[in-house]
Each structure stands twice: as structure tokens, then as C-alpha cells.
Amino acid sequence: xxxxxxxxxxxxxxxxxxxxxxxxxxxxxxxxxxxxxxxxxxxxxxxxxxxxxxxxxxxxxxxxxxxxxxxxxxxxxxxxxxxxxxxxxxxxxxxxxxxxxxxxxxxxxxxxxxxxxxxxxxxxxxxx
Amino acid sequence: xxxxxxxxxxxxxxxxxxxxxxxxxxxxxxxxxxxxxxxxxxxxxxxxxxxxxxxxxxxxxxxxxxxxxxxxxxxxxxxxxxxxxxxxxxxxxxxxxxxxxxxxxxxxxxxxxxxxxxxxxxxxxxxx
DNA sequence: CTGAATCCTTACTGATACTG
DNA sequence: CAGTATCAGTAAGGATTCAG
Numbered sequence: 001x002x003x004x005x006x007x008x009x010x011x012x013x014x015x016x017x018x019x020x021x022x023x024x025x026x027x028x029x030x031x032x033x034x035x036x037x038x039x040x041x042x043x044x045x046x047x048x049x050x051x052x053x054x055x056x057x058x059x060x061x062x063x064x065x066x067x068x069x070x071x072x073x074x075x076x077x078x079x080x081x082x083x084x085x086x087x088x089x090x091x092x093x094x095x096x097x098x099x100x101x102x103x104x105x106x107x108x109x110x111x112x113x114x115x116x117x118x119x120x121x122x123x124x125x126x127x128x
Numbered sequence: 129x130x131x132x133x134x135x136x137x138x139x140x141x142x143x144x145x146x147x148x149x150x151x152x153x154x155x156x157x158x159x160x161x162x163x164x165x166x167x168x169x170x171x172x173x174x175x176x177x178x179x180x181x182x183x184x185x186x187x188x189x190x191x192x193x194x195x196x197x198x199x200x201x202x203x204x205x206x207x208x209x210x211x212x213x214x215x216x217x218x219x220x221x222x223x224x225x226x227x228x229x230x231x232x233x234x235x236x237x238x239x240x241x242x243x244x245x246x247x248x249x250x251x252x253x254x255x256x
Numbered sequence: 257c258t259g260a261a262t263c264c265t266t267a268c269t270g271a272t273a274c275t276g
Numbered sequence: 277c278a279g280t281a282t283c284a285g286t287a288a289g290g291a292t293t294c295a296g
């Protein structure tokens with residue numbers, strides 16, 4: 001989804017907007033689920049677990065999650081540098097409703113696929 | 129979010145992908161919530177209720193929802209044409225987990241905003 | 257290792273104009 | 277009224293390069 005910041009249909013003041021903005025991008029949920037499953041992970045390891053994510057996108061996604069207080073970034077002042085990431089309490093609480101989505105997807109996935117297969121593109125505004 | 133169909137990180141076989149693909153675009157949830165609130169609506173009325181959506185985007189969003197079996201399209205063979213849209217049972221069931229997200233957003237919205245305000249951009253991989 | 261900065265391609269979106 | 281088709285601007289994502 002392309003979520004433009006400006007001319008936002010949800011409007012900035014709308015609380016749900018902040019959530020949808022996160023769930024709506026390509027990697028956030030994947031990163032969140034990965035951190036939930038594995039606990040604390042360092043950058044490279046996290047990347048290896050999130051299939052196909054680029055370095056750029058992982059860094060960007062993590063920044064936003066950190067900024068929103070969903071993920072904690074822990075820097076170890078070592079050489080070479082080591083940075084760990086883990087869910088905050090807020091992040092964990094966010095995963096609860098997310099599982100609702102997952103559950104629905106798993107339960108109704110077949111139904112959706114069946115509907116897609118059966119679908120016939122409508123002839124514009126004219127019925128049988 | 130831009131959700132490319134190809135090179136999909138979630139992979140096509142992954143059930144959750146089909147859901148995320150929908151929640152991830154700009155208008156789908158808005159349309160879904162609007163239909164939930166108002167029940168059956170015809171194209172123009174629906175458009176007037178979904179603030180700022182273009183005719184093109186509304187049509188496109190409805191097609192996908194229809195294709196996935198979440199929304200029912202009812203064509204009245206009249207002149208001028210009249211087309212009604214309403215949620216299917218599947219569509220309504222999808223709104224349940226969606227409300228979980230909404231709830232979380234409303235509950236934790238302030239926390240997120242606070243985290244954003246407090247956030248300081250990190251100096252690259254070096255601690256105190 | 258953990259990033260940030262740049263470039264470039266692709267996808268999304270809106271405006272506009274045109275049908276049945 | 278209810279769309280579709282086309283066009284053009286913008287934003288997202290990937291690849292690459294550079295740095296602490």
C-alpha cells in the first residue's frame with residue numbers, strides 16, 4: 001500500500017490511522033511476528049529470518065517500530081558493533097489483535113481463494 | 129504500502145498474505161468499515177461516505193473485495209443503472225478481528241504518540 | 257556488523273475524459 | 277448513475293555504495 005502522509009483519508013487525528021499505517025506496510029508485521037517467535041535478535045540474524053527483506057527496509061522498519069515504542073533497540077558498544085532488537089511490552093500487546101487477523105486468515109483462506117476462482121469480471125452495470 | 133504481487137515476501141501460498149494484502153492498501157478497510165456501519169449502499173452514496181476516495185479507487189477497491197467474496201455487488205437492471213454493495217457473511221466475519229486492531233489503536237494511541245515524541249534518532253551503532 | 261545515502265525501477269494513486 | 281481507459285505525478289522498495 002502506498003500510504004501518503006499528506007492528504008491522508010484517515011486523517012492524522014484519527015487513532016486508528018497510526019495502527020493502519022503500520023499494519024499496512026510490507027514488512028512491519030513480518031518483523032513483529034519474527035521478533036515474537038524468536039525473542040531478542042540482532043540485526044543480521046533478524047534479517048536472515050525475515051525472508052527477502054533488504055537491509056534498507058529492515059533498518060527502516062525497525063526505526064519506525066522503535067520510534068513507536070513497539071520495539072526496543074539495544075546497542076552493545078563493542079567491536080564489531082552488535083545491536084539487539086526485541087519487543088517492548090507495548091509491542092507484545094499489539095501482537096494480540098494481530099493474531100486475530102492471522103487466525104481469520106488461516107480459517108477463511110480457502111474460502112477467499114475459492115471466491116477468487118469463481119469470480120467473473122462483471123460487465124459494466126448490466127445484469128443478466 | 130506498496131504490495132507488489134510479484135516477488136512477494138510472504139509468498140503466495142502463505143494464507144496470512146491474502147489478508148495483509150487487503151488490510152495493507154489505502155482504502156479497503158475504510159470501505160469495509162463504512163459498509164459495516166451503513167449496511168447496503170449504492171456506489172455514489174458509498175463514495176460520499178468514504179471521504180476523499182476517487183471514483184477510480186472506489187471501483188477498484190470494490191472489485192477486489194467482491195472478488196475475494198467479502199462484498200456482494202447487486203446490479204439493478206434499471207435506467208439509470210443502480211448498483212448496491214453490501215458485506216457478505218465472509219466480509220462481516222473479517223470485520224471481527226479488524227475491530228481488535230481498532231480497539232488496540234484506541235487504547236494505546238496515546239502511548240504510541242508519547243513514544244514518538246520521546247524518540248531520539250540514534251547515532252549509528254554507537255552507545256553512550 | 258550495523259547501518260546511512262544514493263540511484264533507479266516499479267507500483268500506487270488521482271485527474272481527466274469517455275461510455276452504456 | 278456507474279463505471280472504464282488513459283495519463284502523469286508521487287511514493288515505496290531494491291540494489292549498490294560508502295562509513296563508523
